[in-house]
Amino acid sequence: MDLGAERRLAxxxxxxxxxFVRGLALDALIGVHRHERAARQPVRIGIDLAVEDDGARPMSRAPVGRDExxxxxxxxxxxxxxxxIVAEGHVMLVETLAERIAEACLSDHRVRIARVTVEKPGALSDANSVGVTIERRRP
Known part of the structure; x- marks a missing residue:
């Protein structure tokens, strides 16, 4: 993720x-091909969240430094x-997996933005990785 994008989340x-959680390495049943339904393959997941921070505003009345x-x-x-979510079973699309993870993150009322990246490092022999990044926002 570029530095400019990170700044917008904080x-x-x-x-x-x-x-954030970066480079979460899991084995998943994911893909549209027959062989992808029978054997787990590595995925790498990145999760970036913009979370409400009551202590960030200068005039905030929230106690600063509570270590809880x-x-x-x-x-x-x-x-x-x-x-x-990965353990639930086969998913055809990396987009679907990313959306399910984003939805789970947004279930915490403090999360305003969830940006999720799902990569399949072994999907193409001539590429390091393929995948998707999605962003979902609390309405």
């Missing part, structure tokens, strides 16, 4: 922090949700 003026897990979106839970 923005003190809008009260946003950037929570409950006040933040936990990246371990985000990764666990992605693992669970």
């Amino acid at each position: 923005d003190a003026a809008q009260g946003l922090r950037h929570v 897990l409950a006040r933040v979106v936990d990246y371990e839970r985000v990764a666990a949700a992605a693992r669970a």
Whole structure:
């Protein structure tokens, strides 16, 4: 992800922090071809979230520096949700997998934007990776 895109996800003026999981390596049943339905293949998942950050605004009344897990979106839970979605079974499209992960992330009311990348590193012999990046926003 380019630095400019990261900045848009973390923005003190809008009260946003950037929570991310990069390079989550999983084996998934994914693809449209017959051989992809029978054997797991590696996927790499990246998740970038714009999360409400009450402590970011200068005039915020939220206590700053509270060192409590409950006040933040936990990246371990985000990764666990992605693992669970992959474990549910075969998905034909990387787009569908990305959408399901984004939907799970947006189920936390503090997440305003979910950007999800799903890559299939072995899909083409002459490319490092193929895949998709999607972005979903809370209405």
